[in-house]
Amino acid sequence: MTQINKTLNVLVTGGTRGIGREISRMIAEKHVCRMFLDYVQNDEEAQRTKTIVEGFNCEAALLKYNISNPDMIDDMFNEVGKYTSKLDILIHCAAINSFKPLTRIKPNQWDLIMNVNARGFLYCVQKCLPLMNKGCIVAISSLGSRKFIPNYGSLSQTKSALESLVRDLGAELAPRGIRVNGITAGIVGTEAVSRFPLSKLVIEDVLRRTPAGRIGSFADIANLVEFLISPKSDWIIGQNIVIDGGYSLT
Amino acid sequence: MEAVSEKVETTVTEIISRSLRIDVGKIVAQARLFVDLDAESLDLLDIRYEIENKFGIKISDNEITESVGRNLTQKEIGELLTVxxxxxxxxxxxxxx
Incomplete structure (x- = not known):
């Protein structure tokens, strides 16, 4: 049977680098779509991602808005509204961190990290609702949400909050035909991981304890996103799915 | 013009004070953010966002640190980036x- 391709309108926060870029690329590769790529830092990399997405004959718009600030999220959705009156998919990849013990996190740092990683997601979802009549929302979380990882605490608590939001929004929005799910990712070879204190030692330790024998790739995460935005996952609601090569089992 | 200039100075100092939790009265113009005020890169991001918000301006990546000079080391930036x-x-x- 020939599949009828309808144009998907997709917003990806943190969509221009690392995992976010791969997710954007993969969606562009597999769908007819209009991509809204939100980012804050690194104009060159953002432009590069836009070019990659456009290479798949998808439209792409770069949105430079800091989602720690609700006013900026308002502005971002106002801009989205200039292009379309509907959104089909929201992917939340945007995240910031400060790699140090929780005992040294300052209040302003806590606020900023929480506001980008968790509150920013919630407010984006709220702003999505008028535009989303049935759709999929996926948040990218990490194992720190449920496991102690040294020097990772500032991110961990925001990911725990993010996963709670996924669970609750999943239940709240399912009756409207909007499926909200999360991905709890194990260690992936990102630029952020390379900045992790003693990153080499951490990766070696993770590898020793990972049954799959390797750390994750961007594509591992993007593949799961692809599944979660497809009708094949229609009965999955409000779940945070662990994807870590079996690391959390050991 | 003088009043605007003074307002900028006051507001920026307040932003730095709030972000770093240091009394406004203890923040002198010559204080180095990273060396004297113990700021970290995430604090500078926080300060940048607040400045953008308060003054309605857009600041590009590294624009604040590059305002003290280009191609500098972290240490050199630390020495030069004052209030x-x-x-x-x-x-x-x-x-x-």
Whole structure:
């Protein structure tokens, strides 16, 4: 049977680098779509991602808005509204961190990290609702949400909050035909991981304890996103799915 | 003009004070953010966002640190990035608008 391709309108926060870029690329590769790529830092990399997405004959718009600030999220959705009156998919990849013990996190740092990683997601979802009549929302979380990882605490608590939001929004929005799910990712070879204190030692330790024998790739995460935005996952609601090569089992 | 300049100075100092939790009265113009005020890169991001918010200006990546000079090491930036440098940067940005 020939599949009828309808144009998907997709917003990806943190969509221009690392995992976010791969997710954007993969969606562009597999769908007819209009991509809204939100980012804050690194104009060159953002432009590069836009070019990659456009290479798949998808439209792409770069949105430079800091989602720690609700006013900026308002502005971002106002801009989205200039292009379309509907959104089909929201992917939340945007995240910031400060790699140090929780005992040294300052209040302003806590606020900023929480506001980008968790509150920013919630407010984006709220702003999505008028535009989303049935759709999929996926948040990218990490194992720190449920496991102690040294020097990772500032991110961990925001990911725990993010996963709670996924669970609750999943239940709240399912009756409207909007499926909200999360991905709890194990260690992936990102630029952020390379900045992790003693990153080499951490990766070696993770590898020793990972049954799959390797750390994750961007594509591992993007593949799961692809599944979660497809009708094949229609009965999955409000779940945070662990994807870590079996690391959390050991 | 003088009043605007003073307002920028006051507001930037308040932003730094709030972000780093240091009394406004203890923040002198010559204080180096990373060395004397114990700021970290995430704090500078926080300060940048607040400046953008308060003054309605857009600041690009590394624009504040590059205002003290290009291709500098972290240590050199730490030595050169003072409160008055940030104030001056914000005034320039406002004037460019």
């Amino acid at each position: 008055e440098r940030v104030v001056s940067f914000v005034k320039d940005k406002i004037n460019q608008q």
